[in-house]
Each structure stands twice: as C-alpha cells, then as structure tokens.
Amino acid sequence: PAPKGADGKRVFASPLARRIAADKGIDLSGVKGSGPHGRIVRADVESAKPAAAAAAAQAPTSDAK
Amino acid sequence: MASTSYDMIVIGAGPGGYVAAIRAAQLGLKACVVEREHLGGICLNWGCIPTKALLRSSEVFHLMERAKDFGLSADKIGYDLDAVVNRSRGVAKQMEGGVKHLLKKNKVDVVMGAASLPAKGKVAVKTDKGTEELTAKHIVVATGARARELPGLEADGDLVWTYRHALKPVRMPKKLLVIGSGAIGIEFASFYNTLGADTTVVEVMDQVLPVEDKDIAAFAKKQFVKQGMKIMEKAMVKQLDRAKGKVTAHIETGGKIEKMEFDTVISAVGIVGNVEGLGLEELGVKIDRTHVVTDEYCRTGVEGLYAIGDIAGAPWLAHKASHEGVMVAELAAGGHPHPVKPSSIAGCTYCQPQVASVGLTEAKAKEQGYKIKVGTFPFIGNGKAVALGEAEGMVKTIFDEKTGELLGAHMVGAEVTELIQGYVVGRQLETTEEDLMNTVFPHPTLSEMMHESVLAAYGRAIHI
C-alpha cells in the first residue's frame, strides 16, 4: 500500500525510491520529490537522512520541554 | 535573408540540430539553423534511415526465400540492387523534405552554407553568395561526425567503401570484407550477406558487437554464422593490397597473418567528430581527441555555446542527439530540463537477428560491484515467436539484488528494436523487478518474453 503523507494524501514515489527508503528507514512523507509532478525519485531518498537519524536529531528538543 | 540576429543559431541540421531549432522555435525563440550539405544530417541522408530502408528490402527478400515455411510459394525470387538502393534514397529524400517542411512550419530560418565561429556570439556562414555574419545569444554546435579512416584502409569508393559508398554501391559485392562489427559494420554485413554476398567480418575486440552483452553477442554470432557469414574475432586488418577489381587483405589473428581476397571492403571502424575549421579551440572550447568536451547540460564552458550530438561524444546515436537538442533549447529558453543520462539510452542494431539493449551488461554490472540477479528467456518458448516463424532469439535482464533496480536489459531476435522501449520506460520510471512482474504483457506477443526474463531472474518464469 502506498504511504500517506501528513495530510493523509497519497505520497507519489518511484518504486526504486520506495525500496531504497524502506532499506534506509526513511519516511517518505518527509521527503520532497524532485521528479515529474513532485514525484519522489531515487535521487531524493539517496540524499535524505534516515528517519532514525532524523528522530535522534530532534530528541534533545523534545527532552528539553 | 530576413534577419542576421537570433536567439539561437544551430550549426548542423542533423537530428541534434534540427530538433534543437524546432524546439527553440516552439518555446518562442527566434531560431536559425545553418547546414552545409543536407537537412536531416547523416541520420536521414546517410545513416539511420537509408540503412533501415535497405535492411527492410533484405528482410522481405529473406522472408520470400522462406515462403515455403509459411505455406506460400513463388518462382524466380530476386532483387534489383538499383531498385533496392533507389528505394532507400527515395526514403531519405522524403524524410529530408519532411525536415525542410517542419523547419518552415516552425518558422526556423535555414541558411545553407558552411559555418564557423569567428567570435563569441557570432556565426560566419560561407554561402554561394559569399560570407554572411550572424549573431545569436545561444549557439549550438551540432556538426556531427564522419567515418574514421585508418591509415592504409582509406576508402576509395571503388574497392574500399565507407558507409556512404555502401549506401549507394557501385556494384553488388561478391566477396565482401567488413572491417568492424559495431552497429554500422554488422548492419551492412547483414544486408549484403542476405542478398548473397560471401561476407567476412573482422573484429579487433574479442566479440562481435563489442558493446553488447557477451551472451547476446554470442547468440547473434551463431546466427550470423548459420547465415553463412565468416566472423573473425580478435583479428585485425593490417594491410589492404589493392589491385584491379581485387583487394588482398592481410588479417592478423592469433599472432599470424592470413591473406584473403575480396572484391569489396567496407571499413566501419568508428567515427570522428567534425570539429575542424569551426574555430572552436580559438574560442577556448576543449576538444578531447575529436570530440567537444561538455558538461551534462551540453555546455562547452564558453558562455552561450553548446555542443550536442555526435560531436559531443558517445553514445553516437540519433536519439541521444535529439534529446540533447531539446535540452539545450529548453535551457536557452530559461527552462530547467533534466540532463540525458547515457545509461538510459538504448542502442539498437538492425541486423538479422536484431539486437537491442539498455543499461549495463552483466560484465559491466559485476565490474561496478553490483550483486546481481540475471534472468534469460529464449524465443523458442514464446508462442508468438513460433507463430511468426522467428523462434531464434533471447532476452536477458539484470537486476541489482539489493534494490531490485533494473540495471540492464539485452535482447536479440525479431523486433527487439521495437521491444526495448518497454524496458527504457521502466528504467525511466525507476522500476524494480516487482513492478515488471506485476505488469500484464499482452498475449500473444514477443513482449511477453520481457516479462518472463524478469521472472526468470527470480526463479519464477512460467514457460521455461
């Protein structure tokens, strides 16, 4: 099933981008697509940070609250 | 001449140049194309198109010879070489006329003459009437390429031919030597061999069709040999002794020299870019061997100066030239086009059997460190192939084991030049093996083998 974005809308991504994102633990809803009609393509996920890393980076901020 | 100042001037009206000019005009640019010889370039006049017209005649001839296989019959099956060649020239002429019409329709100015670049932003054109000077913000060099001539193997038009001579032959060769088994060499070999010439192909690399996947080249070779061609790999023509109506070729193979006699030799040992006499180096453009060095957007480094198509280097293919033409036109109009990735450009060879491929060969994929999944499927397992009486061929696909990326697809057999686009579309859309597995290829078609080959890479083929 195609992942949904934060707004509940379908995320458009190429199959290869999905595969690589899954492999790297990247949440596609946070990736900006540079392909046709904003489609997320391989290059977008290859330059994106894994979700785990992104979450870790945010952790101190939420701790501080 | 209505005007001398343009948004874009294109030098050379081949598939790179005329397409760039038309696209520029579509985008509202004032465009001009300068051509010294023929609209449509090598492609329409002495390349892609007339060769395919010749090959169609030999294909139909071959089918006629096989009439009995299809329950048909005919007496005295023959060809008239002049008529075959005239048809080919006629097709080229028709296409050239089409380009003329398209340029006019799109309001692209056409200047017939030889161009050079006297200064940045300037184009000088030597026409019948003298030299004209034109200016433009964007200048696109699309002057193409010509046959490479090796010392001692130079064409003379009588005994030794380039593709130009081979397209308008002075005679039907009886004993033909083709030097070089790239697309151009093998297409002529296929054409003349089918029409009855005793044909020998000499290839310096260790396989015919050197850029193709090993398995595909080996399969094609077997078919060529079955058709009566003699194929010499890892062999080199060192010398041609020309006499009256006769050439003695000195062919080095396995450290020994073999002497063989031919009445005709076709030299197809590559091409060189038309970089001379343009004033490129004077403007600061870098030239590597005979090709202009550009970035991925075809920019030369000199502001407003682009180089596209054959002159900008490999792959030397018309569709690469045309896509680069569209890209530079869009750049010039302020757009943000995507660069053309060489790895998504398919190569087609229209010999019998046809060969087509895109992406990496198995060897290249391994060389680049991929762990791969490889699938193959033979034509003999395909209903349409058998129904067509074209059961010789194979499809091979290569996937990245980790991501499922389709790294390469390789085909040999009937109609594969028309089939390969499905894989090209797949690669463009970043397909994985799964998408191709889920695709419903229509039955009965040759294209079902494209599906089976993917399935085969994962041990799931049905008809094998």
Add this chain to the structure above:
Amino acid sequence: MASTSYDMIVIGAGPGGYVAAIRAAQLGLKACVVEREHLGGICLNWGCIPTKALLRSSEVFHLMERAKDFGLSADKIGYDLDAVVNRSRGVAKQMEGGVKHLLKKNKVDVVMGAASLPAKGKVAVKTDKGTEELTAKHIVVATGARARELPGLEADGDLVWTYRHALKPVRMPKKLLVIGSGAIGIEFASFYNTLGADTTVVEVMDQVLPVEDKDIAAFAKKQFVKQGMKIMEKAMVKQLDRAKGKVTAHIETGGKIEKMEFDTVISAVGIVGNVEGLGLEELGVKIDRTHVVTDEYCRTGVEGLYAIGDIAGAPWLAHKASHEGVMVAELAAGGHPHPVKPSSIAGCTYCQPQVASVGLTEAKAKEQGYKIKVGTFPFIGNGKAVALGEAEGMVKTIFDEKTGELLGAHMVGAEVTELIQGYVVGRQLETTEEDLMNTVFPHPTLSEMMHESVLAAYGRAIHI
C-alpha cells in the same frame, strides 16, 4: 494415478489453468490440473496461437505481393491453403507439447477427463476408465468459454463456421460474410480477405472494433475498405437461408433488409462461459449470465473455490487469465498478490493493420468526467515506418489534465501489438506525461511515435 489429494486442483488447462498450476507448484503446493480435451486450452489450440500463425502466412503473402515496392521480384506468388493451415496446426501442436513438458517439469499431475464439483473441496473426473474423485484445499475453475451461437446463425461447419471451423477450413471461401467485428471476427476477415476472399463484415454496433477508440476504429476501417473489404456498421444479420453451397443472408441496415449471397459465413458474435455441468450453482456459486461472479481476487464466495480466465468474465483475454492464474496460486500459497486491474490490461488485434490499446478511450474518459489532453501522431511522420514501407497508422494518447496520468493509449498500424507494452509498463508504474516526455525512445523505431504522441498532447511534438 499417484495421488487423489492435492493442495490445489485446477479444472481446465488453458492459459488460466495451466499457469495457475505451474505457479502453485513453484510455490511448493501439490498441484493437479484436470483437462477434458487439450493442454493449453482454447488459446494454444483454437485461439490466440493458431490464428497468429495463419495471420503470419497472410502477412508474408501480402509482403510478397508488394515485392516490387521493396525492389524485389517474384513470379507466380501463391499459397497452398492446406499448407498454411497445417503450419498453423503444427504450431499449436508444438505449443501444446510445450505445456505438457512444462507441467511435467514442474511436477504438476495432469488428469485427462471432464471434471465436476460434487461437493466442496471435491473434484470428480470422468476419464476413460470411469470416474475418479480427487480432493483439494483449493480448487480453481478455469474452464474457459466457447463461441456464442445466435438462433438461426448456428454454425454447421460447412456453410456457417465458428472460429474452430475457420481455423481448419473445409475450403477457401470465395465470398465470405463475417458476423461480428470484434478481435476474432476481424482477424479472420483480415486473413481470408488478404488471401483473396471477397469479404463482408457486419457489425451491429456503430463502429468496427467496437471496444476501440473511435479514431482508431475509423482509421482501421479505412484501411480494411482499401484492402477491398466491405464493412457494414449498425447492421444486423437477421436470418441465414442455407442452400447447397450457398447462404443468403438477410442483413438489416438503416431499417431496411438487404439480401446478400455468400458461400461461407463466419459467426463471431461473442463467447459464453463454460459454466454448465460443473455443479457450480449447487455449491452456491453465483453465475451472472454465463460467467462466474468473483471478487477482485477471483474468489467465488465458496471457501477455497476460485474462478479465473474467460469463465470469470471480461476481458476475455489469455494474459488476463494467466495473471489471474498466478494470483490465485499465490493466494493459495498464503501470499499477498495484487489483484489484476482490468484497466491495465491491453487488448491486441492482429488484423492488418494491427490494433492495440490499453486504458480508456477518449469517449470513456470524457464520460467519466476527466478533463483530458489528447495527442495523436501519424505513422507517415515516422522514419522507421516509411523505411519499412508501413506508413499507415496512428498513435493516440489520452492524459488527465489535472494529474498528468496516462488514462489511455490507442494504436493502429504495423507492430502495434508489440509496441503497446511500453505504455502498459508506464501505466503500471503510474507514469505521467512528463516521465514519458523525458524517456529517450531509440531511433529509428516505430516506438518513437509513442513519444511524439505524448508530446503532441501538450503541443510539443517535433515531427508533425
């Protein structure tokens, strides 16, 4: 018989059934297929494959008649109908043998006999030796379909034929009436017309090839008429008066009855599912007209009972049957396959010129409320088409203006049955117009028209 208890039993060894059984076996299931007549079903024996073999003969015959166009010559071009038919039967036989081999290789048990379903999980097979009872957790009904017979138009094998008779004709028709211009009707019309039969096609709908896009059907019709066919649309055969060697057809058109004489009639007015005698309704399976009602996973509602292929309804196509076969096998093995979307199944017709399409027609797209972009491109603008001597045809693409989705693609002309897969791959990968525009189609190929048609939808075509 080695066993009577299976993981999966498939009834019917057509492209639905045998593929389901092979896939099941690949997945480790113990599988059996029951077939009453011929491995490969209608498709290999009396459908897709033998028709394409016949059509190949007529295609080559037609090329031979055009020899002069290609600079070639031959005397006394002819055909031997028996040889043409024998070739076709031989191809079918070869393919049937292939299926036998594949089933064996995959260790699928084959039981020859007529099956029925005496109870849930049970299959009774009437064989030469009596009735056998088998059990299975999963039972797949893949019994296919047969020609529909309209009252008064029933086939007799002599004057009035179904596709079975037309595939193994008792004579070469001189004056032929084909009733129905769907794929089957028009393919036989094309075959016999090319071999010289004076052919009339009667279609009750307002266009030949009624499911195709209007523009495509109109284009095809023009070609058929050029080839000497008589095409009657919005016309209905009301009555056939059969006499010795002669049929008088009463054809209603425009409110009037026209009487015409023929020596042969082919009735191709649709098919009906083989639902009878299986005990389906007794088990609680719903039947709508002559088709089993299923959900998108081909489940009948009765646990462990599936129906696939022609018996499960439109589109009546072999590739649909096969993909459903793979799907149910994967379901039975506990997998999570994707259902087959009817809208991504291409339809191909192998008449001359060929016709192929996928997705929505222009009319359907509008009907469904889409705002659309439509592009067309003619074969005459394509270099390969002209080089092949096949310059008649067109490509039409339909996009959703809002999302850029490729809603439908429609083609008529040479090799389009092989081309359509590129669009099918595109749709599978959810392409938009932009991806297709960025795709580099190789030159010179017919497939370049697929690119141009997309460009044309957005006013960007180059060669038009």
